[in-house]
Amino acid sequence: LMVWLRRTTHYLFIVVVAVNSTLLTINAGDYIFYTDWAWTSFVVFSISQSTMLAVGAVYYMLFTGVPGTATYYATIMTIYTWVAKGAWFALGYPYDFIVVPVWIPSAMLLDLTYWATRRNKHAVIIIGGTLVGLSMPLFNMMNLLLIRDPLEVAFKYPRPTLPAYMTPIEPQVGKFYNSPVALGSGAGAVLTVPMTALGAKLNTWTYRWMAA
Numbered sequence: 001l002m003v004w005l006r007r008t009t010h011y012l013f014i015v016v017v018a019v020n021s022t023l024l025t026i027n028a029g030d031y032i033f034y035t036d037w038a039w040t041s042f043v044v045f046s047i048s049q050s051t052m053l054a055v056g057a058v059y060y061m062l063f064t065g066v067p068g069t070a071t072y073y074a075t076i077m078t079i080y081t082w083v084a085k086g087a088w089f090a091l092g093y094p095y096d097f098i099v100v101p102v103w104i105p106s107a108m109l110l111d112l113t114y115w116a117t118r119r120n121k122h123a124v125i126i127i128g129g130t131l132v133g134l135s136m137p138l139f140n141m142m143n144l145l146l147i148r149d150p151l152e153v154a155f156k157y158p159r160p161t162l163p164a165y166m167t168p169i170e171p172q173v174g175k176f177y178n179s180p181v182a183l184g185s186g187a188g189a190v191l192t193v194p195m196t197a198l199g200a201k202l203n204t205w206t207y208r209w210m211a212a
Helices: 002-028 031-036 038-064 069-090 104-116 123-142 149-155 180-211
Strands: none
Touching: 038 069, 038 104, 038 123, 038 180, 069 104, 104 123, 123 180
16 A cells, blocks of 8 residues: 555656646736736746756656656646646637747757766766756747737737736846847756756655655
């Protein structure tokens, strides 16, 4: 019974992280917020998504010990988010209200690092974590270039009621920095490494708990 309970808890953890990914994506994909603070929003989005992917993917991959499970994990996150996108669309929101992040290519780089270094955990933390942080802003910006202009979406589908704190203001594009991909990649590369290490450490704690 205890073995079954521990395994069930482990898989529930994976589901919870994936669902939280979906919730964070819904907030980051808010088209009013994205329009008003386009590049600031993109940088925050990049850092949050890359660190979140790294924690869950490396935890899952080191737990199984099989290269490829990080990509599988990213696929779970993607499916959840597409379901959420469909749900919001069914409620009457525009199709581009939620932009599904491009997690899978970055997760593939994490898997490739694990495979190429012959399952070296420390190499995955340093090299794999850096690659995830560097690549996600690039892949996501490429994705954003292929969808409709958020400004067009915002003006075509205004919210019927808007709280005072969400009242549109002057767009802040380029006011603080001009390259959101570079800033997102730089900050992501630094912050994703310790978050990858955290995912690996959570894996160690899980093993100890299962052995107890």
